[in-house]
Amino acid sequence: MNADSLDGRLLFAIPKKGRLHEKCLELLAGADIQFRRHHRLDVCLVKNHPMALVFLPAADIPSFVGKGNVDLGITGHDVILEAKMEEHVAEVLQLNFGKCALQVQVPEAASIKSVEDLAGKRVVTSFEVLAGEYFGKLDDSRNLVGDGRTKIEYVSGSVEAACALGLADGIVDLVESGDTMRAAGLHAISTILQTEAVLIKANLTKHAEHVSLINLITSRIAGVVAAGRYVICEYNIPRDKLHTATAITPGRRAPTISPLEDEDWLAVSAMVEKGRTAVVMDELVKIGAEDVLIFNLDNCRV
Numbered sequence: 308m309n310a311d312s313l314d315g316r317l318l319f320a321i322p323k324k325g326r327l328h329e330k331c332l333e334l335l336a337g338a339d340i341q342f343r344r345h346h347r348l349d350v351c352l353v354k355n356h357p358m359a360l361v362f363l364p365a366a367d368i369p370s371f372v373g374k375g376n377v378d379l380g381i382t383g384h385d386v387i388l389e390a391k392m393e394e395h396v397a398e399v400l401q402l403n404f405g406k407c408a409l410q411v412q413v414p415e416a417a418s419i420k421s422v423e424d425l426a427g428k429r430v431v432t433s434f435e436v437l438a439g440e441y442f443g444k445l446d447d448s449r450n451l452v453g454d455g456r457t458k459i460e461y462v463s464g465s466v467e468a469a470c471a472l473g474l475a476d477g478i479v480d481l482v483e484s485g486d487t488m489r490a491a492g493l494h495a496i497s498t499i500l501q502t503e504a505v506l507i508k509a510n511l512t513k514h515a516e517h518v519s520l521i522n523l524i525t526s527r528i529a530g531v532v533a534a535g536r537y538v539i540c541e542y543n544i545p546r547d548k549l550h551t552a553t554a555i556t557p558g559r560r561a562p563t564i565s566p567l568e569d570e571d572w573l574a575v576s577a578m579v580e581k582g583r584t585a586v587v588m589d590e591l592v593k594i595g596a597e598d599v600l601i602f603n604l605d606n607c608r609v
């Protein structure tokens with residue numbers, strides 16, 4: 308492929324590996340963005356839109372988008388801040404995956420119990436900008452100067468090993484389930500930020516001609532994300548309980564209510580947030596609902 312074949316195409320950056328990669332491929336499939344990625348090739352043309360996908364490390368995507376070299380991208384909110392690109396990119400959509408927290412961690416057995424105890428000591432991290440800002444403020448508030456200030460050292464991965472190796476008194480790294488942290492004998496003493504994957508676009512686009520395609524892709528991806536957040540709940544309810552039932556399942560706009568052959572009963576269908584499914588079913592059964600069914604959504608526009 309040569310540069311000419313990208314002419315006029317919208318460029319969309321996708322993490323090439325790591326925690327976000329597979330989820331991004333699912334989103335692309337849900338948004339019907341069709342492509343075939345040849346082995347080892349990081350740029351590929353989309354068949355059904357004037358678009359090309361660029362597979363890049365998640366950490367590089369904010370600056371490619373922020374500088375306008377790439378029009379759209381998916382990456383973590385954390386790496387946007389780490390790349391100091393928050394004023395150059397617009398976070399268009401939260402994608403409901405890649406959720407984790409950037410936390411300060413120390414060995415369980417250590418005498419360090421708070422970030423104040425850690426200030427002035429050695430901290431290892433892949434997030435040297437965010438950790439530097441955090442400990443910079445802490446050092447300032449404690450009037451630490453010169454060699455007395457916290458020493459931040461960068462490593463590109465396996466950050467949790469640093470304390471056991473004697474390289475650090477504490478670390479700053481991402482925590483999702485906490486398994487990696489606990490396996491390394493560490494515990495969290497502070498949370499710097501919460502993050503999730505986001506769809507981003509350049510604040511100042513160099514390519515005004517792509518605006519309508521950006522809006523179309525954004526709306527399709529928003530549909531796939533919303534479909535992951537909701538289920539459809541259907542049930543039968545005695546007519547005199549309808550009011551109580553629809554208070555439990557108000558839907559997004561309003562529930563759909565249909566008659567049944569049996570005049571004393573009605574059928575109700577409503578969107579319910581996935582995380583509330585079990586509680587909603589419990590409450591419906593308690594007031595006399597029967598045949599309560601839950602359906603996953605493949606896609607939607609809401």
Ligand SMILES: Nc1ncnc2c1ncn2[C@@H]1O[C@H](COP(=O)(O)OP(=O)(O)OP(=O)(O)O)[C@@H](O)[C@H]1O
Nearest residue numbers: 324325326327364365383385386405406407481483
């Ligand atoms: N355990 C996790 N759970 C959820 N999201 C995560 C987790 N680890 C990382 N992320 C998110 O994914 C982004 C990319 O991190 P990841 O470690 O997957 O990329 P990478 O370092 O390029 O890949 P790898 O670690 O495989 O070399 C992070 O900035 C964060 O937003």
Ligand SMILES: O=P(O)(O)OC[C@H]1O[C@H](OP(=O)(O)OP(=O)(O)O)[C@H](O)[C@@H]1O
Nearest residue numbers: 464465466481482483484485486487488
């Ligand atoms: O709380 P958990 O669910 O255990 O997830 C947290 C781990 O996930 C990420 O590591 P990754 O798998 O990307 O490996 P890396 O350290 O080599 O980047 C992160 O850096 C933590 O180590």
Ligand SMILES: [Mg+2]
Nearest residue numbers: 325326464465
């Ligand atoms: Mg990683």
